[in-house]
Amino acid sequence: MVSRAAASDGGELLAYRPPVADILMALDVAGLDDVLALEQFAHVDRPTVAAVLEEYGRFAADVVAPTDRDGDLEGSRLQPDGTVRTPASFRRAFAQFVAAGWGGVSAPTELGGGGFPASVGMAIAEMTASANLALSLNPVLTHSGIELLLAWGTPEQRQRFLPRLVTGEWTGTMLLTEPDAGSDLGEVRTRAEQGADGRWRVTGTKIFITWGDHDLADNIVHMVLARAPGGPPGTKGLSLFMVPKVLVGPDGALGERNAVSCLRLEDKLGIHGSPTCVMSLDGADGELVGDLHGGITAMFTMMNTARLAIGMQGPSVAERAFQHARRFAAGRLQGRAVGVAPPVRSAIDDHPDVRRMLLSMRTTTLAGRMMVHLAIHHRDMARYAADPADRQHAQAMVDLLTPVAKAWPTDAGFAAASTGIQVLGGIGYIEESGMAQRLRDARIPPIYEGTNGIQAVDLVGRKVVGDGGRTVRTLIDAMAATAAGSAPSTVALADSYGCLADAVAVLDDVTGQLLKRAPEDALAGASSYLELLGLTVGGWLMVRRAERAAADGAGGAAAAAAALESQFFATEHTARTAGLVQPVLAGAGRLAALRG
Numbered sequence: 001m002v003s004r005a006a007a008s009d010g011g012e013l014l015a016y017r018p019p020v021a022d023i024l025m026a027l028d029v030a031g032l033d034d035v036l037a038l039e040q041f042a043h044v045d046r047p048t049v050a051a052v053l054e055e056y057g058r059f060a061a062d063v064v065a066p067t068d069r070d071g072d073l074e075g076s077r078l079q080p081d082g083t084v085r086t087p088a089s090f091r092r093a094f095a096q097f098v099a100a101g102w103g104g105v106s107a108p109t110e111l112g113g114g115g116f117p118a119s120v121g122m123a124i125a126e127m128t129a130s131a132n133l134a135l136s137l138n139p140v141l142t143h144s145g146i147e148l149l150l151a152w153g154t155p156e157q158r159q160r161f162l163p164r165l166v167t168g169e170w171t172g173t174m175l176l177t178e179p180d181a182g183s184d185l186g187e188v189r190t191r192a193e194q195g196a197d198g199r200w201r202v203t204g205t206k207i208f209i210t211w212g213d214h215d216l217a218d219n220i221v222h223m224v225l226a227r228a229p230g231g232p233p234g235t236k237g238l239s240l241f242m243v244p245k246v247l248v249g250p251d252g253a254l255g256e257r258n259a260v261s262c263l264r265l266e267d268k269l270g271i272h273g274s275p276t277c278v279m280s281l282d283g284a285d286g287e288l289v290g291d292l293h294g295g296i297t298a299m300f301t302m303m304n305t306a307r308l309a310i311g312m313q314g315p316s317v318a319e320r321a322f323q324h325a326r327r328f329a330a331g332r333l334q335g336r337a338v339g340v341a342p343p344v345r346s347a348i349d350d351h352p353d354v355r356r357m358l359l360s361m362r363t364t365t366l367a368g369r370m371m372v373h374l375a376i377h378h379r380d381m382a383r384y385a386a387d388p389a390d391r392q393h394a395q396a397m398v399d400l401l402t403p404v405a406k407a408w409p410t411d412a413g414f415a416a417a418s419t420g421i422q423v424l425g426g427i428g429y430i431e432e433s434g435m436a437q438r439l440r441d442a443r444i445p446p447i448y449e450g451t452n453g454i455q456a457v458d459l460v461g462r463k464v465v466g467d468g469g470r471t472v473r474t475l476i477d478a479m480a481a482t483a484a485g486s487a488p489s490t491v492a493l494a495d496s497y498g499c500l501a502d503a504v505a506v507l508d509d510v511t512g513q514l515l516k517r518a519p520e521d522a523l524a525g526a527s528s529y530l531e532l533l534g535l536t537v538g539g540w541l542m543v544r545r546a547e548r549a550a551a552d553g554a555g556g557a558a559a560a561a562a563a564l565e566s567q568f569f570a571t572e573h574t575a576r577t578a579g580l581v582q583p584v585l586a587g588a589g590r591l592a593a594l595r596g
Contacts (some may be wrong), residue, residue, distance in 0.1 A: 002127060008595035014434045015328050015452035016065040016131050016320055018057030022366065023123045024050055028372035029544050031381075035117045040384040049120055056102060058125050065133035067093050071134045071273020072437050076257065078265045084213040084275045090135055094216045096166035103139045107166040112200050120378045126369065129316035134273035135442045136316075138171055138211045144222055148302040149242075152290040154577055157242065160252045161221060163278040169218040174334065175206040175243075175279060176301055183454055185225065186234035192226040192241055192286060201283040202226050202241050205263075210448070212277030213245070213262040219254060220245040222279070223302060224286060229251040231293040241286035248271025259284040270440030304402055306449050311406040313445040314413025315369040321420035321438040322361040329354055329425050348423075356572070357423050361416040363569040367538035368409030370545065374537075375401040396471045400463045403455035403536075408534030411452060417442040456526035459533070460514065465522060469515050473535075476511065479540040480504045489562075491565035497544045499570035503536040510584050517587070524591055526586035534579040539574030541567040 012556040027049070032360030036044055069087040074087045085336065096105065107113025120141065129136040145474030146165050149158055164170040181187035190204025202224055206212075213220065247255040259282045266276040290298035327350035337350035348354045378401065381394035381560040417438040421428035448450045464472050483501035514522055514529060542565065549562035 005167040026370045027375045030377040038384045048285045060127040060131040068132040074273035076275035083260045104166040109164045130320045130352035134271040142172040144302045147305040151301045151586040171217045172221045175224040177208045190226040192228045200286045202281045202286040209277040210281045235296040238295040240289045240298045243286040254299040306491040307406040312372045312448045316363045318365040318413040318416035321417045325420040325423040364412040372405045400471045403459040407452035407455040414442040418461040456530040460526040492563040496566040498571040499574045521587040524588040528583035542569045577590040
């Protein structure tokens, strides 16, 4: 029997084992071979990708994962001088992360990066987040800032800032939210004034700033939305400014401290090690990035990059919770399974309902991971495919998939963390078990970088109705072809193909009806439509995974396991799509009870 002490001993039960084989399979299903065939990645092959992920997996397990509990128990703390102090283990691990160059694996080689596909960088981000979600947010924001400067920075700005951001010597943040401007960025009041010397000075207060101040790097580069004179009201009047914590000279050398500081740290439900700051800018020196009054367009480059990384945090937390729950269930003796005679007692994973819970955690993690990688695959193709038509198609697909890949996996990740507590039972509800941290940490990814409700509104309003359904129909056709394309070799695959075919038919019909709905009625069913699309895409990817495993393994144990996992996801999750038709199409009238 696993005792309460054993459930909290910090040993094997709580250890993180990077699922490198599963991650490589997700890359393969998403289309890694096609990306590696592009001229941009001629210097990379699959064995090299596998070797990089194996090596980083060891780093994540041995160096990053041991810091996770420290961050939860100690948190980050605001010092009397207005600086933020992180746990000592964070500082040691991050220094090793920077020294090894892990933050720049997918950055361009001309900036000192590894030049790998974005999907490889995302795989590293997944393992970092599984090892320590709070710490992982720092490189996520830095990478998003790199993407922003690559797209919108001047050559001089890129030369001064990008090399140190790529190495991780400097880190990045985004300063969007204000007390009266959360999701509605049109209400941003932070202002920027240009002096007679041509320099911009930014003044205002920003809240909920992740890693807004810390002691891990020599400088922090804030990307700040502010309102400059002469702009129209709303989001069209916003401009984007780069405001470093420490001023940077023309040669890249650090100078004086800028007028930006942390006023307070938020006391949060989870991710305690990640400092969530209230930031004050008091005439801080800033540099315009992109066009004047074009800040919202530039900022979306950073936000959409971050959204996919946040989407991967769902599978990241779920993977860690699954590993913990599975080990616990294998050692926890309770009752007797069917056919077991006294005095023998059974491990709880011998009971069907516990196996159901574990398989739900496992398969939604697999599906969510592949969903994010599918979006990342299209982003690489949109940038580097030789044919302009291919790039255009890929961009349309990444636009469609981004809200789904942000929302569905993070909702599934929170559900998996909750199920992990259920598997452990009363021990799981006790903080010292470690599983409660998984639940608390998993609650934030569905909220930040645009709540999942906002992702659903974006999906339906812009990406489906706004597109006239063209891109989603392309995706529907691809999923229908998979469902109809092969004769199933096993009963498990027959169930998978059947459930997928039914779900695709439901999605096709509902999409057609949604395109005809009044705007308020369409938005009233947006979250259910996103769930419907997510479950269908997840089922499709699980089938493709089973097909790939069968081709790779020539009918071996891995192929059999993949077929059974696909069958479980199909019957337990994809089959639920039919029940979503009514909430998608019921309209806004059913919401009238809450009108004043």
